[in-house]
Amino acid sequence: MEQYHQQLDRVFQALADPTRRAVLGRLGQGPASISELAQPFDMALPSFMKHIHFLEDSGWIRTRKEGRVRTCSIEKKPFAAVEAWLSEQRALWEGRTDRLERFVAASQQQEKPE
Template sequence: MAQYSAEVDGVFLALADPTRREVVRRLGRGPLSVGDLARGFSMTLPSFMKHVRTLEANGLIRTVKTGRVRTCALRRERLAVIDDWLAEQRREWEERTDRLERFVTETKEHDHGP
């Protein structure tokens, strides 16, 4: 459970920044070089590379260097961590609301019983 929690925390941490979310969105259309990705942001390349490293460290992207060009690609399967976490939250809340509904129904029936 602790390993799963650390994975979820890392993915959410990586996606907490709007620049990194935009990088993920762009890479959703296909791999791009760091230079092409960085072109759309008003920051220095070293600052942009911090975002790339954060995304890579948390498993959301993979980079490959060929010659002088570093290409980034989205690891779509890593987004499943978020899907799994959200499904778990949804299940918990549905169970809670189901219990609340049963409690309210049973209380009404008890109060209005014979």
């Protein structure tokens, strides 16, 4: 369970940065080379590579090298982990709001004069 939480932490940490979210957004359109991904950003390539490594380490992307070109593609597994966590949270909060709604309705019924 602890490993699951650590993996989820890394997945959400990766999403916390706007550069990494933009890279994931671009990769949602299909694989791209590092230079293509770096082009819209005003940063040195070594700085950009830190973002790529973070995305790779967190499981959001995979890279492969062909000759001198490194190509990135998006991985679907983190989406499933995020979706599962969000579903758990949604169920938890829906249960809480349902209980609150029942409590309020019961309280209103008790306050009505007969």
